[in-house]
Amino acid sequence: MDAVILARLQFAMTIGFHFFFPPITIGLAWLLVIVETIGWRKKNEIYVKIGKFFGKILALTFAVGVATGIVMEFQFGTNWAEYSKFVGDIFGAPLAAEGVFAFFLESGFLGLYLFGRDKVSKGVHWFSGLMVALGSTMSAFWILVANSWQQTPAGFVLRNGRAELTSFYDAVFNESMLIRFFHTIDAAIISGAFIMAGVAAYFLLRKQHIEFSKAAMKVAVIVGIISSLLELFPFGHEHAKQVAQTQPEKFAAIEGLYNEEDGSPMVLFALPFDNPPELKGVIEIPGILGYMVFGDPDAKFLTLAEVPKEDRPPLWLTFVSFHNMVILGMYFIGIMLLAGYLIKKDKLWDNKLVLKAFVWSMPLPLIACQLGWITAEVGRQPWIVYKMLRTSDAISVTVSAGEILFSIILFGLIYLMLGSLYIFLFRNKLKHGPEPIEVKGEVA
Amino acid sequence: MDLNIIWFILIAVLIIGYAILDGFDFGVGILHLFAKNENEKRIGINAIAPVWDGNEVWLLTAGGALFAAFPIVYASVFSGFYIAIMLLLVALIFRAVSMEFRGKVESESWRKTWDVAFGIGSTLPPVLFGVAIGNIIRGIPLNANHDFTGTFLSLLNPYAVLVGVLSLVLFTMHGAIYLTMKTEEEHKTRMINIIPTLWIAFVTIYFVVTLYSIFESKFLFDGILSNPIFWITFPVMIATIIFIPVFVKSGKFGRAFLCSSITIAAMVTLMAIGLFPNFVPSLNDNLAQSLTIYNASSSQRTLETMLYIALLGMPLVIGYTSFIYRIFKGKVVLNEDSY
Numbered sequence: 001m002d003a004v005i006l007a008r009l010q011f012a013m014t015i016g017f018h019f020f021f022p023p024i025t026i027g028l029a030w031l032l033v034i035v036e037t038i039g040w041r042k043k044n045e046i047y048v049k050i051g052k053f054f055g056k057i058l059a060l061t062f063a064v065g066v067a068t069g070i071v072m073e074f075q076f077g078t079n080w081a082e083y084s085k086f087v088g089d090i091f092g093a094p095l096a097a098e099g100v101f102a103f104f105l106e107s108g109f110l111g112l113y114l115f116g117r118d119k120v121s122k123g124v125h126w127f128s129g130l131m132v133a134l135g136s137t138m139s140a141f142w143i144l145v146a147n148s149w150q151q152t153p154a155g156f157v158l159r160n161g162r163a164e165l166t167s168f169y170d171a172v173f174n175e176s177m178l179i180r181f182f183h184t185i186d187a188a189i190i191s192g193a194f195i196m197a198g199v200a201a202y203f204l205l206r207k208q209h210i211e212f213s214k215a216a217m218k219v220a221v222i223v224g225i226i227s228s229l230l231e232l233f234p235f236g237h238e239h240a241k242q243v244a245q246t247q248p249e250k251f252a253a254i255e256g257l258y259n260e261e262d263g264s265p266m267v268l269f270a271l272p273f274d275n276p277p278e279l280k281g282v283i284e285i286p287g288i289l290g291y292m293v294f295g296d297p298d299a300k301f302l303t304l305a306e307v308p309k310e311d312r313p314p315l316w317l318t319f320v321s322f323h324n325m326v327i328l329g330m331y332f333i334g335i336m337l338l339a340g341y342l343i344k345k346d347k348l349w350d351n352k353l354v355l356k357a358f359v360w361s362m363p364l365p366l367i368a369c370q371l372g373w374i375t376a377e378v379g380r381q382p383w384i385v386y387k388m389l390r391t392s393d394a395i396s397v398t399v400s401a402g403e404i405l406f407s408i409i410l411f412g413l414i415y416l417m418l419g420s421l422y423i424f425l426f427r428n429k430l431k432h433g434p435e436p437i438e439v440k441g442e443v444a
Numbered sequence: 445m446d447l448n449i450i451w452f453i454l455i456a457v458l459i460i461g462y463a464i465l466d467g468f469d470f471g472v473g474i475l476h477l478f479a480k481n482e483n484e485k486r487i488g489i490n491a492i493a494p495v496w497d498g499n500e501v502w503l504l505t506a507g508g509a510l511f512a513a514f515p516i517v518y519a520s521v522f523s524g525f526y527i528a529i530m531l532l533l534v535a536l537i538f539r540a541v542s543m544e545f546r547g548k549v550e551s552e553s554w555r556k557t558w559d560v561a562f563g564i565g566s567t568l569p570p571v572l573f574g575v576a577i578g579n580i581i582r583g584i585p586l587n588a589n590h591d592f593t594g595t596f597l598s599l600l601n602p603y604a605v606l607v608g609v610l611s612l613v614l615f616t617m618h619g620a621i622y623l624t625m626k627t628e629e630e631h632k633t634r635m636i637n638i639i640p641t642l643w644i645a646f647v648t649i650y651f652v653v654t655l656y657s658i659f660e661s662k663f664l665f666d667g668i669l670s671n672p673i674f675w676i677t678f679p680v681m682i683a684t685i686i687f688i689p690v691f692v693k694s695g696k697f698g699r700a701f702l703c704s705s706i707t708i709a710a711m712v713t714l715m716a717i718g719l720f721p722n723f724v725p726s727l728n729d730n731l732a733q734s735l736t737i738y739n740a741s742s743s744q745r746t747l748e749t750m751l752y753i754a755l756l757g758m759p760l761v762i763g764y765t766s767f768i769y770r771i772f773k774g775k776v777v778l779n780e781d782s783y
Contacts, residue, residue, distance in 0.1 A: 059544065060544060060548075063540055063541050063543070063544035063545075064541060064544075066497060066500070066540055067536070067537040067538075067540035067541050068537065070500070070503075070504065070533060070536050070537070070540075071533050071537075073504050073507045073508060074507060074522060074529055074533060076511065076518075076522075077507075077511065077518045077519050077521070077522025077523060077529075078522045078523055078525075078526050078529050078530070079523070081519035081520065081522070081523035081591075082519070084511065084515055084518055084519035084522075085515055085516055085519045087515075088511055088512065088514075088515020088516070088518065088519070088742060089515065089742045089743050089746045090746070091511070091512075092508060092509075092510075092511030092512025092513070092515055092518070092742070092746075093512045093746060093749060093750055093753065095507075095508035095511055095512065096505060096508035096509045096511070096512045096513075096750060096753065097508075097753050097757070098504075098508065099501055099504045099505030099507075099508045099509075100505055100753055100754065100757035100758060100761065101753075101757050103501040103504055103505070104498060104501050104505070104757075104761040104764075104765065105761075105764070107497040107498045107500075107501055108495075108498040108501075108761075108764055108765055108768050109764070109768070110497065111493070111494030111495055111497060111498060111768060111772075112494065112768050112771060114494070114781060115490075115493060115494040115772070115781050115782070116494065116768075116771055116772070117781060118779065118781075119771050119772070120771060159743075164743045164745070164746075165742075165743060165745045165746045165749065166745070168745075168749045396519075396523035396526070397523075397591060398523050398524055398526075398591050398592050398593075399523050399526050403526050403527060406527075406530075407526075407527075407530045410530065410534065411530075411534075414534060414537060418537075418541065421541075421545060425545065425548050425549075428548060428549065429548075
């Protein structure tokens with residue numbers, strides 16, 4: 001197989017797998033800040049217990065996230081050397097800043113948060129939890145700076161055969177950066193809320209740790225309602241508007257705009273096809289899209305037919321990923337509102353159907369995150385830096401297809417194992433519940 | 445002093461920070477393979493549990509800083525050392541998860557599996573880092589486009605492998621010294637007793653590597669005797685190497701640890717002044733193909749921006765990291781939060 005495809009496959013696999021974990025970490029970290037605040041200020045032992053238990057889940061998730069995250073930092077150089085040479089002047093800085101401003105904070109204080117509960121005052125311990133949340137959020141900030149620059153590059157000039165920085169501020173706050181940051185962080189908070197809610201639902205179904213689970217469920221549902229509504233509006237809406245304005249080709253692939261049409265419809269359902277790009281079996285509402293993006297139902301959008309063939313993003317994958325993400329987003333709002341209503345009526349605690357739905361919904365926000373990420377990255381193709389550098393010109397010239405294949409198989413197997421172990425240990429943690437494990441062996 | 449030189453120094457500082465801090469984590473992991481019983485294993489893991497992850501961030505930051513300040517070095521070396529870096533990543537992945545996974549299932553074979561993963565995951569990185577450094581000191585084959593033209597096997601030349609062994613011994617000793625501060629009774633006695641053996645091995649190999657370097661590296665020693673930094677660093681290093689066993693013998697373990705840390709810092713410094721102004725010398729006779737701190741760097745604006753980031757962030761990092769280390773100072777006591 002061709003080295004470009006293999007290099008892309010490897011990147012998709014390593015970043016896709018890694019990206020299951022940071023949303024849980026970021027989301028849980030903020031939920032833990034809330035829980036620890038209540039536990040500390042109101043001296044409520046139940047909340048301290050919730051903090052300890054979800055702290056362990058955070059630690060497990062963090063370990064796999066860190067382990068798979070190191071790969072990210074290295075593989076721009078290993079697999080994408082030409083890209084690294086082209087963008088190093090700009091792209092390296094956010095990665096370094098992520099280390100300096102985010103990773104040190106997150107990992108330093110995570111050690112204190114997990115292992116230092118008895119060694120420091122309650123206030124310092126609470127602070128360490130806050131720093132973990134802040135650190136993980138800053139890490140998302142810097143990585144989105146780097147990725148958004150690929151989407152909407154700014155603050156540079158082409159010189160000496162590469163992109164050279166002219167304004168750090170412009171490069172950081174490029175057109176897509178802030179809205180993508182909010183969109184992604186909110187997705188992470190939704191992911192955390194569904195993990196907490198799912199765990200609580202699991203215990204409630206088994207009639208275990210009732211008080212613990214009710215308290216955790218309430219926190220998760222309140223956070224879940226707010227965050228899932230915000231994800232639709234303003235974050236999702238504004239992000240779509242930004243894409244339509246700054247990356248019209250991607251927007252065309254997202255919304256399935258493939259030939260000249262009247263009145264910019266919003267597609268509710270369709271079967272997408274590539275080569276040539278088209279939709280079949282379309283159900284649509286005319287005019288809505290133009291109204292939502294430009295406030296004008298007759299607004300004209302760029303369509304894929306108008307884009308030269310070699311510059312077209314693939315329709316099928318972009319369209320399918322985006323629409324399924326949106327469907328999931330609607331589901332999150334629905335189930336969270338329903339749970340909120342049932343809690344208010346005091347009817348959630350023995351509602352088996354809804355509780356079961358919560359247990360099985362735990363991975364769904366993570367899948368939505370993956371779909372969103374695919375939309376963002378595949379929709380940018382064939383560019384690695386939008387309209388500046390093609391993905392096919394960005395790979396390492398010294399690395400052979402065979403070497404890449406070797407590493408794909410190696411990491412594929414390792415990730416399969418890590419993924420299975422994570423799920424296995426997560427389930428173990430659930431089965432055991434929040435009671436502390438007795439210390440085995442001699443204590444030194 | 446220009447920005448390129450400042451960034452060459454800052455990258456060296458990040459590497460020193462990484463080597464000292466994650467170095468003892470590796471040492472603890474290597475010694476884990478030889479631990480006598482479950483209690484010793486848990487003490488070892490919990491001696492680094494709260495801090496290893498922060499220590500590894502020095503590597504990530506050094507990688508990011510290299511990417512930002514010297515992108516050509518980052519691109520050429522990382523793609524050139526492809527297989528070696530993949531192996532390094534696998535090792536670091538296993539080291540990270542094995543600590544977290546090991547205590548989670550009540551089973552002898554489960555724990556043994558993760559013991560091995562932790563041990564090997566801690567042994568491989570120092571060896572690979574040593575091999576990489578050996579190759580960089582020796583020079584690597586680069587073409588006019590600054591692309592690596594060698595193979596993975598060509599990286600495993602005898603000189604580089606010997607530097608790998610040196611690195612392994614050094615970090616094992618460093619880890620043993622760290623553990624003297626964290627352990628008690630029999631466990632501590634055994635750590636104290638293996639340090640002299642490791643020390644003799646380290647000094648012997650280091651001596652051989654130095655002699656070997658004179659033949660292998662074309663210019664590492666060029667002008668070094670007229671460099672004032674050499675005349676500060678070299679005597680300090682000799683002194684700290686000598687004082688390691690002295691302090692261990694007199695029971696001043698904190699000072700012994702300080703000495704081995706300074707030794708590591710001095711070794712990296714000596715390598716840096718030997719390479720300067722090259723970053724990665726070319727193995728071909730054509731030294732013009734070498735990656736230097738000038739032809740491989742980012743623009744001045746980026747170097748300047750990055751300097752602000754470093755000046756703003758690193759004092760803070762050093763501040764809270766020291767604070768966290770102080771909290772976990774002293775012997776390891778296992779409790780319900782421990783691994």
